[in-house]
Amino acid sequence: MSAAIITTVRHNIGDDFVREGILYLLNNAGLDCAVEVIHKHSPVTVVRGLEFVRNLHVSHVLEPLTRAIGLSNRIDDAHVLIQSGAPIYWCHEGGPHCSDNEWFDPLIRQRFLPNRRDRPFLNIAGGSCQRYHSDGSELELCSACMSYLREFFDACDLTLLRDELARRMLNLAGRDARVLPCTSIFARDQLKMRSEPGEYIVLNFMENGGHYTFGQEIDAGSWRRLFVELAGIVAKMGRVVIACHTPHEEALARELVPSLDRFLIPNEHTEFMKFYSRAKWGVLNRVHGAFMMASFGRPAVVVGSDSRARMIENLNLDAYFVGDISSAALEGIAESARSRCNGYLEEIEEIRMSARLAYIDELKTALQL
Template sequence: MKRVCFISTVNHNVGDDFVREGICDLLRDVIGEFRADIVHKHFPATVRGGLWPVLDRMTRQIPNHVAWRERVSRMVDALSGTAAKDKLLNSDLIVQAGTPMYWKNAWSTCARTEWFDLLIERRWRRVGRAIPLWNLGAGSCQPWGSDGSEVVADEGCRAYIDRFTSLCSVTTVRDSLACEIVRQCGHEVPVLPCPSIFVTASPGLNRGTAEYLALNYMPGGGHYEWAGSGKEDARQWEACFSETVRRLARSHPCLMICHDRREVAAAQRLFPEIPRFHSRDWRAYVQVYSRCRAAIVSRVHGAVVAAAMGKRVLLVGNDTRLLTAAQVPGIIWMPVVAARQGIHDQVQELLGQPMLEDTASFLESTRQRYLTLLRAAHNSV
């Protein structure tokens, strides 16, 4: 049985799980059954197997101050290890599974991502690039309105994007800005819907019927507080979302779907009367989204997976991850700068539309586009 090493996360962000498991569904059509090994990209030492994944689980709730996980990983990398346990060196295929890949902000750039040097430059090159490397579902992550020029203008970012794209035998991106950034760095890559749409075909999932409105609240409308936004903007979005939810809850069953503990705390504070859902199991999230009638969310992958199952979705966000939704039918998407002024009209439009009936043809045509690329890459080895 072949072994596939995924550069992803483990019990960190259910969106990453959706992407990885969607890719797994595609890979089964390309290489047959395989063993999946996951390296936690935020703690690259987990590539060594053994006790490192255990340490990762034990320290998951410890904040990553001064980038201690990367520092520990670099120190460990200098030690001799057991090659037989190395997840990357013993794989038949390496897949960078989704995630924002192209960004530059005030505190970080894609050129300084913690896994690239340790896993690719130092480790993958050790085997003379003999193991195929694929980059699937890569995306951009810039403040909404960015044209990506700040990423391309950065010499380090440009060199990193050029190098990683050159090393990969296949690259797909999930949004138009990511495609343009990579193009300006010298490469033409295809834009395909995020592979998370295929998680809905994973074995063992039981879909439900339309029972409630799925609601997801992210303070500030996204993962980050970008320069130019602040507490007042976040307060306005909270007031807008809260008013909308209370109005909906008077006439519709609702469920707050929380992707992390911060969202649980916010939902409990704002809407103690509305049931909440939070889990460490990605399958459970697919199932709760499958049982919704429609969804109003800020989690991009929640929106994408719900839409892939025929649900109508309103997605509100504050960065270019919103563009991921443009590739998937059934999603109304809005930047939070517009949404905080009110989303009543969009919600009424959402609730007035029937569920999508023909997601099967969208999923199948997208699958065939992926399989054509992946089979060609696999057969060229």
């Protein structure tokens, strides 16, 4: 038996964390199978032998040709198809729109659905990517995204979401799904990693506090200055290491806080997991860095620029909009993480236990295991 997972490959370690957690849950639900991955940003990677094609424009040309001539591919061969946790619902005035994403049409409409053969399609840990304070009402003005949400949901045997805004958007489309903490909190279990003694406080910096600004009032220069100030405050509390998920983040950290240690091993998610297992607490822009720390019982807060940051609230931790941050708030933000150190391990284990049982129950039902 085999499963194909629509995810990213050597692209974003957060996606790797999510996928490892899904594999753990599938195994514990009783699905013992080989797994193959498809890099969704280049859908032609579904075809065997074309894994090296990473350019979307090239994929647009090649992928329809590979369908026409019937080349061997991972979706046709899979017994189960899984969309691995990622932003799946986004809708912004003037774009971008989730209905225009690069993978659903070639992989689902064109490949999977015409040749479904009663095979299950699972959408696990999908989330929103809206403005930070969005209530999802942008969707009501977009018939294309509204229709897409319905189509995507109706194609799936199971939909599980990772944030409440995603659920509100799905509700606006006339559908509903359960919200559970992102599966990344189980990646450590899949790789059999344990929490190590805390050695350092972790900070993480992204320009503008995240990947996107979506037209919000975010002052890049202000966040740079505030981060430097935050680093100075936190450095008085103990050794600080800047987590850099990309070489660009490492270059920014070197520029802004050159005296602080930095950690970067590009695209090696297991090394980042080991790094986060030795943290004490942290303040991060990268939400999945915070999720990984939290899974080891180490409290972290997220300062973010869009609705993904608020996923951390499912772990009873705090999120802040980067555009709302002021100098006066920095000590309180740091303290909101540091003050949770003593009791958070017990708290997160309760959350993980409850979520684990819920996920396994949903998977067993959907897969008839």
